[in-house]
Amino acid sequence: MLRLAIQKSGRLSEDSLKLIRECGISFINSSLKLKTESTNFPLEILYLRDDDIPGYVADGVADIGIVGENVLVEEGMQHLAVEQLGFSKCRLSLAVPKSDSYSSISDLQGKSIATSYPKILQTYLTENGVQANIHTISGSVEIAPSIGLADAICDIVSSGSTLISNGLREVERVFKSQAVLIANGGLDAEKQEILNKLLFRIHAVQRAQKAKYILLNAPNEKIEEISQLLPGAKSPSILPLAEKGWSSLHSVVNEDDFWEIIEKLKEAGAQGILVVPIEKMII
Numbered sequence: 001m002l003r004l005a006i007q008k009s010g011r012l013s014e015d016s017l018k019l020i021r022e023c024g025i026s027f028i029n030s031s032l033k034l035k036t037e038s039t040n041f042p043l044e045i046l047y048l049r050d051d052d053i054p055g056y057v058a059d060g061v062a063d064i065g066i067v068g069e070n071v072l073v074e075e076g077m078q079h080l081a082v083e084q085l086g087f088s089k090c091r092l093s094l095a096v097p098k099s100d101s102y103s104s105i106s107d108l109q110g111k112s113i114a115t116s117y118p119k120i121l122q123t124y125l126t127e128n129g130v131q132a133n134i135h136t137i138s139g140s141v142e143i144a145p146s147i148g149l150a151d152a153i154c155d156i157v158s159s160g161s162t163l164i165s166n167g168l169r170e171v172e173r174v175f176k177s178q179a180v181l182i183a184n185g186g187l188d189a190e191k192q193e194i195l196n197k198l199l200f201r202i203h204a205v206q207r208a209q210k211a212k213y214i215l216l217n218a219p220n221e222k223i224e225e226i227s228q229l230l231p232g233a234k235s236p237s238i239l240p241l242a243e244k245g246w247s248s249l250h251s252v253v254n255e256d257d258f259w260e261i262i263e264k265l266k267e268a269g270a271q272g273i274l275v276v277p278i279e280k281m282i283i
């Protein structure tokens with residue numbers, strides 16, 4: 001049995017549970033419970049505050065966990081990281097009141113900055129040769145300048161709308177973060193094997209998210225040219241159509257290359273192009 005710690009309720013919770021479900025792991029989720037056991041995989045889920053997750057994993061109370069890199073690095077626990085998970089993307093940024101003039105980081109020399117991430121901020125300021133007074137506060141950081149607590153703030157930003165509504169302007173990006181899977185360094189062989197199985201499933205889910213299945217019809221004389229445009233997992237599958245002289249080509253394309261490929265396929269004579277999502281992808 002492997003113990004996974006995830007955030008009980010917050011911005012990581014929903015996507016963490018979604019990932020586990022997409023891995024085919026079933027469990028009964030109750031917001032009132034502190035832990036739950038999967039009904040079809042040797043996994044127990046503990047629901048905790050995100051800040052407590054690295055410590056619990058380091059102590060071995062939980063074997064693995066999902067947490068933001070911002071929290072992991074702030075707590076000095078980077079060594080627990082196994083891999084990035086690609087969700088809960090955000091950044092830690094410095095912001096100043098929008099009416100203040102600001103041209104570079106050296107403008108913060110001697111100023112006071114409110115944040116919940118003093119270590120990450122201190123590292124950044126030191127790297128940039130700036131000395132400032134850091135006020136550590138645990139929440140509502142964005143109101144600090146308006147109540148006179150600090151000249152600037154360093155806080156989590158995703159779209160920037162919270163900053164704007166508090167009359168602030170983002171001036172420096174300090175740290176980029178996303179959810180990360182962490183693990184205790186001393187897992188026994190049985191737990192390590194379960195973790196490997198879980199990672200195998202996570203990779204299949206992640207690959208599928210980036211890939212699209214593409215089907216198209218093409219005149220036979222264009223198959224070669226069109227195949228060149230469809231790298232796919234290996235090479236495209238080619239099936240004859242009922243209509244003579246035509247074939248159906250099936251392949252996989254990367255989401256990032258998608259529009260560019262579609263244009264080229266049309267130019268090469270492809271018709272009836274269908275693009276469909278892939279649920280899991282094992283290579």
Ligand code: ATP
Pocket residue numbers: 007008009010011012048049050051067068069070071088089090156157158159177178179
């Ligand atoms: P807890 O009650 O568990 O301590 P919290 O209030 O500290 O929760 P949340 O606001 O739920 O934390 O954020 C959890 C994590 O989600 C953050 O540490 C960060 O990694 C990520 N995150 C925070 N804000 C955003 C956002 N706006 N967009 C995307 N991810 C975010």
Ligand code: ZN
Pocket residue numbers: 049050051
């Ligand atoms: Zn927290």
